[in-house]
Amino acid sequence: MEKELEKIEGRLVKSLAGGNFGDVMVVGGGISGIQAALDLANAGFKVYLVEKAPAIGGHMAQLDKTFPTNDCSMCIESPKLVECSRHPNIEIMTYTEVDRVEGEAGDFTVTLVKKPRYVDESKCTGCTLCVEYCPVECPDQYNQEISKNKAIHIYFSQAIPLVTYIDESCRYLKGRTCTVCQGICKNGAIDFNQTTEKVEIKVGAVVLSPGFEPYDPKMMGEYRYGQFANVVTSLDYERLLCATGPYEGEILRASDQKHPRKIAWIQCVGSRQVNPGGNSYCSAVCCTYTQKQVILTKDHDPGAQCTIFHNDIRSYGKDFERFYQRAENLPGVRFIRSYVSIGREIPESRNVTLRYAAAGDGVKEEEFDMVVLSVGLTPPAGFKELADKFGIDLNAHGFCKTNPLNPMETSRPGIFISGAFQGPVDIPESVVTASGAGSQCGQLLAYRRGKLANERIYPPERDVSGEDPRVGVFVCHCGANIGRVVDVPSAVEYARTLPNVVHAEENLFMCSTDAAKQISSSIREKGLNRVVVAACTPRTHEPLFRDTLREAGINQYYFDFANIREHCSWVHSKEKEEATQKAKEIIRMSVARACRLEPLQEYDLPVRKAVLVVGGGLAGMTCALSIAEQGHEVHLVEKDTELGGMARRIHYTLEGLDVQAYLRDVIRRVYRHPLIHVYTGAAVMEAGGYVGNFLTRVKSERGVTEIKHGAAVIATGAEVYKPTEYLYGKDDRVMTHLELEERIAKGEERVIGAGSLVMIQCVGCRQEDRNYCSRICCSESVKNALKLKEINPGMDIYILFRDIRTYGFKEDYYREAAGKEVRFIRYDPHDKPRVEAVENEEGRPVLRVTVTDPILGKKLEIDADAIALAAAVIPSADSKETAGLFKVSLSPDGFFQEAHVKLRPVDFSAEGVYLCGTAHYPKLMPETISQAYGAAGRVLTLLSHDTVTASGSVCEVDEGKCLSCGACITVCAYGAVDFHDTPQGRKARVNPVLCKGDGLCNTKCPTGAIRLKHYTDEEILSQIDAAWDTPAEA
């Protein structure tokens, strides 16, 4: 067995090493690079993933949790890391930098410089014995240098690759005085003779995902970072929060290792600042990550006092507004809108004082135990050299110069970018652009897809049918997620006492590569034939563990997941003893079920290489074009009689693009593309089938068409709220922001010639019934204001706002507008502006706007000639119907709900269905375009395969028991069951391809003749019985 495995592994290594020749090189192994690599590898390309750090994972690996779901960051990223390392089409090269890129699109030669690790990667097992013995302590970079590590160490505990490296603090490297590690390593992996190595690799395209660098507050001395011990950055704080952090999840002060009780956050550190050392743009993520840190701090210490000193709160993303409210409503949390400066360090306590303007109370000085600087995002380190090496242009801020109509494109053809090198973005955007860059590589290299790719090879399956169950139980600490609440060692002890359990062990992270190796070797060495992992949720991690079983040579259905995190530690965090008891019970139930599991075979289903795109706006068209460019047929369905959607009403962008000209060009390309079939005036009547084989009936101007397709993309867009407020609809001088844009474009004199114009923000959203921010309106209003100032510089323009949310580089336009004397007046939602149609002193009819100016503290009256309302973006009217047809869900706000907010932002939970554009959430045009390419990239990961694998968990009939009553046939919504003739008469029969494994038929069969495999009565009843110590007789 062992030998066979080695042989297979050997074959894999050889086939990958073949000739330093690949399809795409992804440079940067953060979440964006990882996603790009996985998508491309899954779409049939051979990928080199190059990372300059000793392990992939990027900044996401340093985060404790992710907003707005507070998912554990490592928990969701780790499966992707593992997938990369296991993927036969990805070669990971860490501790490696790009030296130069020569050639052109389709034929690049990339020269890489591989830094010496002084450890032979192929020999190191990651046992970390050397780390224990190494005498040199040095600051741990992964932990923001708060704690120490050794000169030889593994970058972080779930690192891929899980091997050590030696850094420059090593005594041998400095003065050849110590070789302890060499003596201790049993595998002889330490190799001080390693030198910098140059490698040349030929690829057809490059995806550049170098990420960002957190702003260094030492650039501005007034922040006292590095001077005052208890001033930390938000990334430092992230490590303090984290179970794998410097103090194992305890928030401690550097000065005295005590818990800070009173903590202040300072927003916009290094962002939205024009003074030297700062950056003028908004870093886009800090408001929400601070709210996350506040919520987590309160989880750690419910008595903590948290104060956030902020400017505008920019909760512009999906579910961010609710997240903000959640943080704001916690007891002991204060949000203070004020400029703030750091005062002094109090010598005795090392506390830090802050000075700020208290509302109506003058300047106040207050003492805090700890101050967190919410630092912004800056371009990656060495961005200038990076740009030179790759031959690409940068923008004024040092980020990559991008094309707003294709944000993944650089100035050099064949080199694409994804992630935060585009500018400050959060994780979903980084993932979307990664998939989008992947799709564009696919467009470029479609001709060579699949030529270098390999399939995964597994060892043959061991037949265990004759064996008694031998269960192995693996209990995960999940960092502190489980371990802090559930007594894991005692759960392991308990598991050992359960019937049929022959092995039990624990691990800090069961999903790490070394744990997977451990499971796999336990299976082989201990002859396990059933595996129970007690950890998190099958939704994210089941595929990983099933794969581990396959690699260890047993059927993947011999696996059962005991969820002791979501079902236990997370909900019972305050009742540790009871939670431990419950965890044991969950494990007991899982073991009982595992003993009854049967080996199952999966089915390969053909994939129909055509795509249905619902919605012919910019999102749908862009997505359709990218898919069609890669050689697949696309059916584009638009309900209107013309293509273009909402973009038909948009005339220019903040960046100054002519939208209509671009739209005309896109529409022309869609109509001209031989693989795109356009259906206008169309409606989806019926949608059926399943991933790879959908069948949809569309009624359109062409009549009724039946479309067979393998994938579907929902790009049905959004609508604009029709206000009932502020005289809208009663006075035609009051219009929406979109109508204002249209009137400006038409050159309507009443608008462009107005003496005074007032814009009112947040009309119809950020309120109880629409509890979200429409994201685009601040930029839209600033855009219109700038346009009007350009046409009529003398016009008085007022923007009445709650928070100006010009995130990212859009901040520069906000500043420009303020500089052009557009007046921004903040209003309170409890004291909204009032609008009346009156005559002014001269008898001229005006719209009188009354608003309280918070700075002057008095009511202002503005006589306006026109008013523009920033009306909410709302879900399209037919969203609900569409969601029903395609079996996908909607979010509480009525927008389409993606499979995972962070890591699957354009996928639905329903396989084979994807989404893009404003159907997902309001977004600006460049974001919509990114997402459209992203969805195309995801579609291609499916369409690049000839088959998809269907679950083995389907129904089967025991003909001996079948009475031919037909109950199962009547109830099956998929038509998966029919009668067939047998010598014993007519019997029910299941078509496993059509069966979806819902198991409804099982509850209807009077004799129990039909059974859903993997969820049989025996399996479930044994689990139910095991819920009690002394179950009833079976």
Add this chain to the structure above:
Amino acid sequence: MCTGRVDLSYVVRAFLNGTDGVFIGGCHLNDCHYNTHGNYDALGMVLLCKKLMDHIGLNPERLRIERLSSSEGIRFAEAMNDFCNTVMNLGPLGKGEGIDEKELKSRLEAVADLVPYIRLVERERLRIPFKSEEGYRKFFTSDEFRRLFDETIAEKLEMSRIISLLRERPLSTGEISRKLGLTPSETSRHLISSARHGLVRYEESLKAYALA
């Protein structure tokens, strides 16, 4: 696996094991993640099971179904807390209702034995007219359903309970009537019918009925 896969026998087994309450969580009605709308079947099962519970003297509040989506964490917590409180207030299974343990077990076993038959009745006789929560609730409280339930399931349940009593030892008609709280004429009717099906026989020597 769909909520509709949650079998009546699973719920009964849980009660047989001594659980005080059973909670079933599933998708919202008309928002089925399969194509089957099996959550209506789950609702039907729950309403039927509540009727059965009521019939054997268990408080139907011990069984609850809630429809929740993955984005409703807070609602889920509320529903669970509320259900836990309800069950706590009801007290331990059987004790809260004043049924002794052995009797409770025999009643639940009778229901468990009947599951295959109930499936047949469901298929043949229970035609629920509207696929709406209200339609379901209306149907399961209607006179028509009550009549059907009494004619089919209640009848068989009594026979099933008689048979499980006879499993222990032969009993006279009077003894059976007392134990099950039936009138002697009802008991004889069930016994004659069961004897005709060859399930029980009259033991002359004991002056009692015994299993055939």
